[in-house]
Amino acid sequence: MMQMTESDVRAGNMGGNAPDQVEDYDVIILGAGINGAGLFRELSLQGVNCLIVDKADFGSGTSAAPSRLIHGGIKYLETGEFGLVSQSTLERNLLLKNAPHCVEPLPTFIPSFSLMKGAWAALRTLLGSTTAPRSRGALLIKIGLALYDIYGARHRVMPKHQFLFRQAALREMPEVTPRIVAGGIYYDARITRPERLVWELIKDGLDANPQSRAENFVTLEGRDAGILRLRNSRGAVRYAQGRIVVNAAGPWIDHVNATLGVSKKLVGGTKGSHILLDHPDLVKSLKGRMIYFEADDGRICLVYEAFGLALVGSTDIKADNPDTVKCEEDEIDYFLESLKSLLPRLSFSRGQIVYAYSGIRPLPASDASEPGLISRDHSSPTFEPTEGRPFALVSLIGGKWTTFRGFAEEVADSLLSRLSKKRIQGTQALPIGGGRDFPTEPAARRRWVEKKSKQSGLSAERVEALLGRYGTTADQVIAHLPDASNDAPLTHLPDFSTGEIAWLARSEMVVHLADLIMRRTTLAIEGRMTAAVIDELSIAVARTLGWDEVRRRDEISALTGHLATYHRVRL
Ligand SMILES: Cc1cc2nc3c(=O)[nH]c(=O)nc-3n(C[C@H](O)[C@H](O)[C@H](O)COP(=O)(O)OP(=O)(O)OC[C@H]3O[C@@H](n4cnc5c(N)ncnc54)[C@H](O)[C@@H]3O)c2cc1C
Numbered sequence: 001m002m003q004m005t006e007s008d009v010r011a012g013n014m015g016g017n018a019p020d021q022v023e024d025y026d027v028i029i030l031g032a033g034i035n036g037a038g039l040f041r042e043l044s045l046q047g048v049n050c051l052i053v054d055k056a057d058f059g060s061g062t063s064a065a066p067s068r069l070i071h072g073g074i075k076y077l078e079t080g081e082f083g084l085v086s087q088s089t090l091e092r093n094l095l096l097k098n099a100p101h102c103v104e105p106l107p108t109f110i111p112s113f114s115l116m117k118g119a120w121a122a123l124r125t126l127l128g129s130t131t132a133p134r135s136r137g138a139l140l141i142k143i144g145l146a147l148y149d150i151y152g153a154r155h156r157v158m159p160k161h162q163f164l165f166r167q168a169a170l171r172e173m174p175e176v177t178p179r180i181v182a183g184g185i186y187y188d189a190r191i192t193r194p195e196r197l198v199w200e201l202i203k204d205g206l207d208a209n210p211q212s213r214a215e216n217f218v219t220l221e222g223r224d225a226g227i228l229r230l231r232n233s234r235g236a237v238r239y240a241q242g243r244i245v246v247n248a249a250g251p252w253i254d255h256v257n258a259t260l261g262v263s264k265k266l267v268g269g270t271k272g273s274h275i276l277l278d279h280p281d282l283v284k285s286l287k288g289r290m291i292y293f294e295a296d297d298g299r300i301c302l303v304y305e306a307f308g309l310a311l312v313g314s315t316d317i318k319a320d321n322p323d324t325v326k327c328e329e330d331e332i333d334y335f336l337e338s339l340k341s342l343l344p345r346l347s348f349s350r351g352q353i354v355y356a357y358s359g360i361r362p363l364p365a366s367d368a369s370e371p372g373l374i375s376r377d378h379s380s381p382t383f384e385p386t387e388g389r390p391f392a393l394v395s396l397i398g399g400k401w402t403t404f405r406g407f408a409e410e411v412a413d414s415l416l417s418r419l420s421k422k423r424i425q426g427t428q429a430l431p432i433g434g435g436r437d438f439p440t441e442p443a444a445r446r447r448w449v450e451k452k453s454k455q456s457g458l459s460a461e462r463v464e465a466l467l468g469r470y471g472t473t474a475d476q477v478i479a480h481l482p483d484a485s486n487d488a489p490l491t492h493l494p495d496f497s498t499g500e501i502a503w504l505a506r507s508e509m510v511v512h513l514a515d516l517i518m519r520r521t522t523l524a525i526e527g528r529m530t531a532a533v534i535d536e537l538s539i540a541v542a543r544t545l546g547w548d549e550v551r552r553r554d555e556i557s558a559l560t561g562h563l564a565t566y567h568r569v570r571l
Helices: 034-045 082-098 119-126 138-151 166-172 194-208 250-259 280-286 329-342 404-418 442-456 460-480 498-507 513-520 531-545 549-567
Strands: 021-030 050-053 103-112 162-165 182-191 213-215 218-224 227-232 237-247 270-277 290-294 300-306 309-313 353-361 392-395
Touching (some): 021 034, 034 050, 034 404, 050 218, 082 103, 082 404, 103 138, 103 166, 138 182, 194 513, 250 353, 250 392, 280 300, 280 309, 290 329, 300 329, 353 549, 392 404, 442 460, 498 513, 513 531, 513 549
Parallel strands (some): 021 050, 050 213, 103 290
Antiparallel strands (some): 103 182, 218 227, 227 237, 270 309, 290 300
16 A cells, blocks of 8 residues: 555546545456456466456456357357467366366257358358358368367367267257258357356455455546546545556446546447246257257357256347346347247247346457457457556457456466566466365265265265355355354255355355345356245345345345346246
8 A cells, every 4th residue: 555645646537636545556457257357366376466346246247148158169160260269179178177166068969951051151251251151051060060179189178079960960859950951069168157257266366465456346437647546336435556457347348448548449249148948848858968059040049958947049239338238029039939940849938038148248349240250359459658647558358258268368478577577377277266176076076075074064965065056165165154053044045054145245245135146156047036035145145244124125126126127037
């Protein structure tokens, strides 16, 4: 912390009040989505003092709205983004090792509706044309899968693809329309709890460097010379300065740069939505696989099982207001019609939807005719210091959830050189959060559960549930639970206990009820919200965080309003 004198601070943007105290950091990161959080961990591990702030909760922006795939990006082969596929397949393979508690293989079926279609269009795109194939025939898919295997060879942990002609493909996936002529089966990965992984990266960063700080519900409000004015949700203002400022605000990047006095259009978003259906027949027909398919308009859709529900996505529509984005009726029509066309013997209706969500992809500004043709690669344009702005301003543009580590590594290396510091530690082989010492083999998992169960007096079933939810961080949860006899299961949510909720609220920077229900746990997306569940959880959180009855009721009303407006959850 540095004391400021009056002369250090120009008034004006500071509202005429010179700050008494200004926090001093090497790097300030604005925005704690996956890109900001990844960089925060990467830099903190190198001994760089960082402050990361988010105007809302950690990981509540676009990073809360993905298809939940950790994937090599097979579809980027058709836009010729080979570098991105190479990096994404590597990062996918690394995440399977470094975050095994929440990243797991996902066998995928890709149907083909013709033999040769799309080959010429693909060739034209590779040669620089701005049209994409509207249909991908069997030949194109076979070539794509073979290339995907080659790109995925580094740190490979999953089998190579199989290619099946019609009869064999239909034997594997009997509910799929008999219009297919062939199908491929290949492996990608999924992330069961992206919400928690963002938090775990923040936590790892805090543990790595005691000088680093992370704060949710703190908004960048303005700047005067080198000093940033930050306001929290209770209205308290503080000031901070960094040698470098990183704008990791995803789809809000242009807005944040403008607040810092830099106006240049860097991002142009496209909106994508998902729905979750309570549809046991659909889930059964998937046989544990994702179907990655071409809808009738040539766009790529996907459906796979998540939390016993069927996750369906996604759309790709030009849009730019990330604060009000939600899944609209025409997107739902599109999903239901596409599913019907793919799986004609099953029936689909709005009544099966238990949850919906949307986000804006923070893609680089582009004038491509089709949203699908805008590059999904990342970049970090930098505005060098000026006379009135003594820090370099680096913006994290684009990127995939999957590639956050590689992106963070690249940006960290360039920031380290600006700061004249050396890298201390690599992250390629560094486990994340509850992935540390995670027992991946069934026998090791059984031993872990038995040992913790014996030590704590909790049932093996309960320890297994905690390991499934938190990875090896379950160790800390268990250590902080009251003794087994006092750790009461919740009446309306018996697989959670009062002690577990108290631990989450106390240890994981929960500020609002929604943080606990939508991000520290996956209760909302699992479709488990009822008025009784919310009431009971709010009582447990209120007790831990010292909320009075007015605050508790306000929290319930804010959460239920948000769930109804943005996620189609009616209680
Ligand atoms: C529909 C869809 C599906 C996708 N599916 C996948 C997928 O399956 N796999 C994959 O790898 N990728 C996927 N992606 C891409 C991936 O989700 C994004 O690239 C990634 O989440 C972007 O993260 P980010 O950190 O840049 O942005 P964000 O997560 O949006 O983070 C930006 C943060 O900045 C904060 N912020 C904004 N303004 C301020 C301010 N003034 N002060 C402080 N903080 C501020 C916001 O609150 C927000 O938390 C998908 C994206 C979408 C939209």
